[in-house]
Amino acid sequence: MSVPFGIYETLLGILFIIIIPVILYVARHCFKRHKNRIDGYSAICTAMAILIMGIYFIIEGLSVYYHSNFLFSSGLEKESLEYALSNLILPYPTATFVLYLIPMIFLFIAAYVAKELFTKNFLDEKKVKDSFEVDVEKSDLEVARKTFHITIIAVIVCYLLLGQMIVTQIFTFVQDSTQHLYDLGISQIPWQEINISEVISFEAMARFLIVFIVAIILFLLTFTDFIRIYIWRFYPLKMVTQAYREREKNTLGPHVYFVAGVLLVGMFCPAQSAMVTISISGLGDAFATIVGVTFGKHKYKKGSSKTWEGGVGGFVSSFGFSLLSYFLLMPLYDGIILKGITMAIVGSVIFLLIDYLSPPIEMSDNILNPIIIGFVTYMIYIIPF
Structure with a gap:
């Protein structure tokens, strides 16, 4: 019998690698179609940052999978679990939550597309774009552009308060929900023997929450921005596009670059x-x-x-x-x-x-x-x- 510690983080790393061609495709269009070198190079830099994070997730996940299974096969079940919890950025089983949420992003987008096709509101894309054009003061647009940056205050709260609280609640839930499997002999993972605060440091708990939240946001922004660029009539937040500068309307938004950079910093x-x-x-x-x-x-x-x-x-x-x-x-x-x-x-x-x-x-x-x-x-x- 083997334990899945590290497998889900490896799969998450593979998903990071998968979205790189999407970003490079946008970068290619920036250079060739729109002659936009700034956002072309920015998209390439973002892809490189995501590549580094994806490779790290894969290497870390495979390493933990190998070592934790070695300990488990040696009869050290508790030590195997402790090793997995203390050596993953997203401690088992939290990476699974990210993997579950990503398909939900696609389902949300698909549901929105189906709704718009059914209502036929956006068959004439030019007409729809014109309907969303309103006179807005330049200062208001710039403030709107930076609203996403200001929400980063939430990161401070995560580091100060929420990390330990949320991680503790997650693992309390896991312990309670899996104990009966352990008692029945179906599972050999001794969750009840683990004191999570002794295995995972306060800083690691805070880092987990930052990476968990920002990784989901990165996938959400990347996929929805791709829709905004190439099939605008199905973009869910059409009013937001007014805050984009002219050169940004055909490339990834600045918030995608920013989130990728924040995620890289949060991880390392x-x-x-x-x-x-x-x-x-x-x-x-x-x-x-x-x-x-x-x-x-x-x-x-x-x-x-x-x-x-x-x-x-x-x-x-x-x-x-x-x-x-x-x-x-x-x-x-x-x-x-x-x-x-x-x-x-x-x-x-x-x-x-x-x-x-x-x-x-x-x-x-x-x-x-x-x-x-x-x-x-x-x-x-x-x-x-």
Whole structure:
């Protein structure tokens, strides 16, 4: 008899690999059909990030499957379960929940398509697009564009409070629902003998929740954005398309790049580094845009849409929010004040440089910010202070 520990995470990694051709297909059209190099390169970078995560899930899943089954076959059932729980980003059986939810995304999309075909509301795509065109202030559009970034505050709550609570509830449910199988001899997995708080660290529980939520969001956004680009009349959130810039209407939305970057950071960076990075990439970028649109008068350079007022606003808010998030995590993760200040300053400077240089850098700052800032803050984190 073998145990399935690691198999579901391996399957999840394969699904990550499967969506890469979809993203590269969009990137190809950006280059060839729309001459949009910025989003073409951004889509390629996003595909590379997803490839890294997919490969990691596969390698980690297969490794845990091999080692846990070796322990299980040696009669160490409890040790086999403990190994699987402590060595997977998505501890068994939580990866199965992601695998169950992804088909539900397809069912939702299929149901919406069937509804629109039945009602025949969107047979004339041009007419429908015109009906959704309304006069909206530029400032309102920019605020709407960054609303998704601001919701990243929820990530802080996950790291601080929800991770441990939700993971504990999940495994309490698993223990209660599988105990009768163990008592009957149908299952040899001794769930009742496991104290989950002793096997999985607080940080690992928080990371699980972030990866779990953001992975589902990534699949949802990727699939629905593909529909928005190629069969717009079946896109469920047509009003949202008003917030897109003209060049973004035929490519993946900036939120897809941002979510992919956040997921990469959430998987590989420790809690303090991840929170500093996400605070800067999400909240700093949002405030830079809002301040720039509202008060901006001095352009970075000729032809640029970005302003010094927005850049300074983004820098100040990046430093403030990232330092605040670091301090909030200190009681739980034993942070060092000097290290937090260093991360916040360096991360905010990098944010300002990326904001100034994109363009001419032909890539979206929504993917550049989390990846570059995440790497640098991780390096600062591992340096002894």
